[in-house]
Amino acid sequence: MNAEPAHEHGLEALEHARREKLARWRADYGVEPYGQRVDDITSLTDARALYNEAAHEEYAASAAAAKENPDATVVDNRPRARVAGRCIQHRAMGKLVFIVLRDHTGDLQISVSKAAVDQPSFKLASKLDYGDIVVAEGPVGRTNKGEICIWADRFEVHAKNLVPPPEKFHGLTDAELRYRQRYIDMFANPQTIRTFTMRSKIIMHVRTFMERRGYLEVETPMMQSIAGGAAARPFITHHNTLDMQLFMRIATELPLKRLLVGGMPRVYEIGRIFRNEGVDRTHNPEFTTIEAYQAFGDCWTMLELTESLLHELAQLAFQQAALEAAPEKRSAEGAGNNLHMQWGEHTVNWSRPFARRKYGDLFEQSFGFPMTERDRVRAAGREHRIEKAETLDHWLLVNALYEKLCEPAIDPNTPTFVTDYPSAISPLTRPQRDNPELCDRWELLVAGMELGTAYSELNDPDIQLEKLTQQLAGADEEEQAFRTLDEDFINALKVGMPPAGGMGLGIDRIVMLMTGETTIRDVILFPLMKPESHDEQSQ
RNA sequence: GAUCGCGUAGCUCAGUUGGCAGAGCAACCGCCUUUUAAGCGGUAGGUCCUGGGUUCGAGUCCCAGCGCGAUCACCA
Incomplete structure (x- = not known):
């Protein structure tokens, strides 16, 4: 075996070890660990469901009898399955190897016995790495401890893992790595x-x-x-x-x-x-x-x-x-x-109907006066230290106060439609006929999050033009760079x-x-x- | 942008009052045919985020920076 280069350490050394193993598999056993098409793969969860208690008992009994009496025939009616998955646990016990595979449906244990497969397959199984992708086939049975298990008589590696995987019990918990390397997160969690x-x-x-x-x-x-x-x-x-x-x-x-x-x-x-x-x-x-x-x-x-x-x-x-x-x-x-x-x-209680609350009612409930009282709104703005409280437009100030105090007061456990929004903060919404200061718009709040909004759409081109022009006039220098009518x-x-x-x-x-x-x-x-x-x- | 917390082996984490850099898992070598995070024996693996400072001595204390996370602000 080649001596490991002295300058390699950490991650490099771990990858190097796996590359050496890959090379040995190719040279010594003539296997190609980057596989190809395999048809008729059963998902691990479906394979687990194939387990048949009676067939297992029958097999176990006849196998035991065959041990006593070599002339007895072994009856094996256990259902067979061909499965594929990534190795997430590996326990090699001399002449018997237990491997836990994982796919998108769940986990399933397979076992590879030296007696049941050819020598190269057994070598692969016993030296398998956490993270390798495997195809195995055999009867679905169980172990002495009751674990449902495929007793493999076919065992192949179809993709070699060269990157040391996360720790097998705690998995990958580092949030940044989970998002950056989602492909690892997906099998680790x-x-x-x-x-x-x-x-x-x-x-x-x-x-x-x-x-x-x-x-x-x-x-x-x-x-x-x-x-x-x-x-x-x-x-x-x-x-x-x-x-x-x-x-x-x-x-x-x-x-x-x-x-x-x-x-x-x-x-x-x-x-x-x-x-x-x-x-x-x-x-x-x-x-x-x-x-x-x-x-x-x-x-x-x-x-x-x-x-x-x-x-x-x-x-x-x-x-x-x-x-x-x-x-x-x-x-x-x-x-x-x-x-x-x-x-x-x-x-969250998703029972129908969801709650409906009027914007103005929520405001009045929090502040003790109607949102239309301009002087008191201005005073409240100062009191609650709203930015630019002196100069801000009345309705923008109302909305700042609303978002600061009223929205957090809404029951997070009850999906709540807040209705009858001020027209001034809803440029694409049709004002109400009998009260143009309000408009037919709602926002839906659930668990403190804004989930969405809806309007009775404004379809009068003249009012729409006026509102959009007004909005543009209020834009600051930065906003003007990307806002156009x-x-x-x-x-x-x-x-x-x-x-x-x-x-x-x-x-x-x-x-x-x-x-x-x-x-x-x-x-x-x-x-x-x-x-x-x-x-x-x-x- | 502000505040707080974190950054130590591939992963998950310890590290005491400032005094030799640690464990488990993973890796490598060996043993084992019913394990369940298998077990046992051995080996190897470190820019303690970076830079400065204090000190006889810094993973540890101080300053600055970087990265990540949480909270807040922003996001009609």
């Missing part, structure tokens, strides 16, 4: 695949729900020359041959409304949007929303739609939690309409948009609530990370 499987099921359910309701799914541009529909800072990019500045979209709202103008009665888009803002437990720069628009609906149409959708998703999550029984992450109780789901410190949108309204209800929901936050994950990074496969620093280059 089975919850990760469960969460993203649930995410997929939720999105699929949203699509079938919207289809049932007669909505058409559409795709609109992610790269736009004007980033409209929200007030966030956009990411800026550039098209080379057209020498043109482009923005990544910050909302899907304005293109979708153009589709209402064009004559699509019900449209929705599920897609990624991009906001150049801070990163924290509930914000990732790119995230997924659903926006839906229904001609001749209003914000109450959207309320019913949203409440139904979320209630169905909660039922789906409830069933899933019951199936998985992953009590450390998730506990859910109830049946039918009675759905309580734990999320962090909270227990979308004249074509105004033109579309001039062509005529039917009255409509529109709604937007944050898919990632919904997935958080339904899976019990309290960090948005745990429901986004590859959350945005700073590049890893290389000390030689920085500084």
Whole structure:
């Protein structure tokens, strides 16, 4: 054997050891540890379910009899399975090796006996590394201790692991490494695949729900020359041959409304949007929303739609939690309409109907006077040290106070629609006929998170132009760099948009609530990370 | 951006009043046909995040920086 180069240490030495093993396997046994197509693989969970007690007993008895009397025949009617998985535990006991494999469905033990396979296979099995990907085949039986186990008579390595895997009991807990090397996190922490499987099921359910309701799914541009529909800072990019500045979209709202103008009665888009803002437990720069628009609906149409959708998703999550029984992450109780789901410190009650509270009532409840009393609002602004309390527009000040005191006062355990928003902070919403200071808009709050918003859409081009112009006038120097009046949108309204209800929901936050994950990074496969620093280059 | 916490072997973590750098797992060699985080014997593995300072002596104390996390602010 080659002497290990003296300069290698740590990670390099560990990889070197595995490369040497790989070379030995090729040279000594003629095996190729990077395998190829294998058909008819049974998942580990399905293979476990094949276990047949009677067949096992019959086999065990006849094998014991055959030991006493060499003439007796061994009866083996145990079901057979071909499985594949990554080695996550390895216990070699001389002439018998126990290996625990893991796949996307779960874990299963296999055992390789020296007597049952050819010599190369046994050598591979006994020298297998944690992290290697294996194909094995044999009868499904059990061990003396009762563990269901495949007694392999075929054993192959189909991918060699060269990178030392995380510690097998504690797994990978370092949050940064979990996100940077998600492919390791996924096999080290089975919850990760469960969460993203649930995410997929939720999105699929949203699509079938919207289809049932007669909505058409559409795709609109992610790269736009004007980033409209929200007030966030956009990411800026550039098209080379057209020498043109482009923005990544910050909302899907304005293109979708153009589709209402064009004559699509019900449209929705599920897609990624991009906001150049801070990163924290509930914000990732790119995230997924659903926006839906229904001609001749209003914000109450959207309320019913949203409440139904979320209630169905909660039922789906409830069933899933019951199936998985992953009590450390998730506990859910109830049946039918009675759905309580734990999320962090909270227990969210998804029973219908959700709560409805008027914005103004919440304000008055917190401050003891109506939000329309300008002098008292100004005084409250000073008292609660709102930034620029002296000069801020009345309604912006109301909203600052609302967000500081009223929003946190909403019961986090009860999904709550806050309705009747001030028009002044809702530039795309139609003012109420009998009280234009308020508008038909709601926001949905669950567990302290804003889950979404909906409007009765403003379809009067003149009022819309006035509101957008007003908003632009209030923009500071930095904002003016990326805010432009979308004249074509105004033109579309001039062509005529039917009255409509529109709604937007944050898919990632919904997935958080339904899976019990309290960090948005745990429901986004590859959350945005700073590049890893290389000390030689920085500084 | 502010505050707090953390940064020690591939992973998970100890490290006392400032006094020789530690454990378990993983790796390597050996033994073992029913293990369950297998066990037993042996070997190897360290820029204690980086830079400065105090000190006879710093993983430990001080300063600055970097990275990560949490909370807050920002995000209609």
